[in-house]
Amino acid sequence: MTSNTDIRVGADGVARCAWAGDDDEYRRYHDEEWGRPLHGDRALYEKLSLEGFQAGLSWITILRKRPAFRAAFAGFEPALVAAFDEADVERLMADAGIVRNRAKIEAVISNARLVAALEEGALDALLWSFAPTVPRPRPRSFAEIPATTPASEAASKALRTAGFRFVGPTTVYALMQSAGMVDDHVEGCWRAA
Template sequence: MTKPKIRCSWAGSDPLYADYHDTEWGVPLRDSRMLWEQLMLEGFQAGLSWITILRKRENFRKAFKHFDPAKVARFTEKDIERLLGDEGIIRSRAKIEATIQGAKIYLDMQAKGEEFADYCWSFTQGKVLRGDGKTVHAQTPLSTTISKDMKKRGFKFVGPTIVYAWMQAVGIVDDHAQACFRFNAR
């Protein structure tokens, strides 16, 4: 008889959430566009649960042209109105506008020779920070530092709590619980 996998408690029993936990959450992501996409999705999650975003992620990708920053940066008021009418995503003008602004910032960084992935990982010198598997944080001094820097650059919906959740999701921080089969797996 196969022993069931023990996961972090937040993964619950939803198969979509379990798969996300098992294959994505906490896996170091070093692709600039994917890091930006995840940051934008974390912003949409503000005030909601991640499973809500996860269930709508493919709709978000379609609505935001697969999070291609060059395409999103050119969105107009007409696109915003289209998105506000799209029941497949979170219809928040502020979050939609923040994503468009985030695309412009991403492209500006790139134009100045700064890759988004290098920027994201610079805060840890490219290393994954490993949690102890016992302590649960909503934010940390590092997420506060990154949040302040992102806000200074013009990003929105990047408070310390959102940034910490993003750091966990993209593997900058490995925060799997000690009992989880993924604890220190990488």
């Protein structure tokens, strides 16, 4: 049985994964995005970029800054971001609305160049090729949710081999969760139904 700390019933009476807490934006993200299948190179490039920015930070920080990230990175259109130059890096380093980490900013630009050079749909196909074909049993607690899996390790290795940066196995597993390649809503959450 799921422990009380793994599920939280909100003021709206809905039982959710406890990490969604009481923050309206976090609850919306949990209810409408996290764990739902996401396709498309632009959308997956955005998720991959934001997950890379999240490394070492809380996801709510990134989620609250997402509108500023979208504005700063041209809506995460790979072809547009691929054209960014050193002046854009400096502009982004001065943008208080985003996470100002030079290595992460440069990785997002570099990754955009890789995505832009691919055939349309190739990033989607690559990432989804690592989605498990047999789902794991529904996690009963957060303790049953891994930080990495063999699939996220293999996807990370494939991405790094292709030249992508900030795509370690933990970051890739977070992407797999958020993009619905795996479903880690814990037992008792309304989304687990």
